[in-house]
Amino acid sequence: MLLVSLTLIFFAASITSLLDYVYLRSNYPAISESIRSLVSQTVVISLVLIIANVINVDWALLSVAIYAIIFKFIDDRYIIPNQKTDKNKKKPTIKDPYLEIAQDLCWFLIILIIIRSFLIQPYRVPSGSLEPTVDTGDFIMVNQFAYGLKIPILHYELFSIGKPQRGDIALFYYPKDPKKIYVKRIIGLPGDHVVYQNKRLMINGKVMPREDLGWYNNVNQFGVPENVKLFKEDLIGKQHNILLKPFTPDYGQTNIIVPKGQYFVLGDNRDNSNDSRFWGTVPESSFIGKAFLVWLSWDANEWRVRWNRIGTML
Template sequence: MNFALILFVLLVASGVLWALDHFVASRRRSVGAKSPWWVEYGASFFPVILVVFCLRSFVVEPFKIPSGSMIPTLLVGDFILVNKWTYGIRLPVINKKIIEVNQPKRGDVMVFRFPGDPSLDYIKRVVGLPGDKVEYIDKKLTINGQAMSQKEAGDYLHADRLYYSSRFTEKLGDVEHNIITDKDAPAFVSQVTPYAFRENCTYTSRGVSCTVPQGHYFMMGDNRDGSFDSRGWGFVPEQNIVGKAFFIWFNFSDLKRIGSFH
């Protein structure tokens, strides 16, 4: 379901009713005639829908985390806010950029339209920028020949399934964040689907090595062995970008989750 399109249709419909009520029905009321109830009722929603549409399209948009691919940074059930303008102002519905602002940086947590099905929104961390050579070999991340810093940060307990993963603090650019890996999970990429620029990647029993095409980004989940990401389905085109996630505004299970994150 394309909620942006539905909201746009509601905006147009209510706007038409508002125009009818304001410019046509108001004249009838001045001579004692009443306008149809559905015109007055529909027109009353126009200002509200307009504000919601503008905020959601150009300022911030709420999302809910549906999976554990970004554990430990984001948990299932986190409600997050996404900055819609930091990567450029885009026309709603068609998602076409009209004003350049900033480019994604390594370490950003980004929401984007899944290349395999643009009706789906995914969230991952930006790992590779256009032109980068990204290698994930033996569960170690290397970018342009430089190994990314990793420090042990103790075990991570999955409370829902009562088992532990190894936790590390990793640094991407200026961003330090936690990742988790499972000792028993294989190093190779177990699921690979056909994707554009597949020839840019080499798969081995130890992992994957990819060169990021221009205008694309390489995304990975912080739950490295529990994330289906660019290692399996390829690169994210610039036009698929939705925005930068920056704040957890609610979690029904744990109110302490509320706040900003890296």
């Protein structure tokens, strides 16, 4: 992935050079250097961020940060000193607001990268495995600081802030393929005896009580309505809603003692979730953070924003 990052930086520099060449060959010399600089950086950074949606986002964002820092260094060292000075020529002055905007854009990106890498991470939920709590198309905010401060990309923990807790909706790297990111609810802690049988959850020999809330009109990923049962489950003091298909066989039966340093996770949509019942537990080192807010929600079936979902606390 280091090669990917270097390639992106080279790509950004190449696009900048191309824009410079086009500007010099154009018939519009009246365009100020500052406007050209602002346009160039906006185009380059936008292209790199678009690529971030295709490849590993951490490496793409790191590339943008490095590129922004390099541009800021060159700007301060070579461009600004060559700007027009005042009459006494004692120090350079910046009178064009566009150049200041271009500089501010770089600092904004640097701050954005720091926040994105260490504190808050946005994530778009691609499936309905956590319905009815989290809907398909929800954009959630994840507190990366909740479980400790980690170095981006390397995922090395500098120091621990707290441990994953039962009931947390957590973002983590899929143990079978760390390139994939999953979001599930933490059910079992290290040392817990977890049994899931006949669609009932037991932890350390105790059946988790649940309240039948009736039928729930659910729409699957293909837009087909499904009638499923809605329950309120009490997860040792933490209540949340779950969905069950009463007439679907229980394919996810499990009986496990959660190993040390591992966690057992489930989706709230129990009959429509690929979770620890099928591929095992999640190492503590794989957790990214705790989801806490829905900041946007998009219904792809009806092609509209779910305004009532915005601001939902998780």
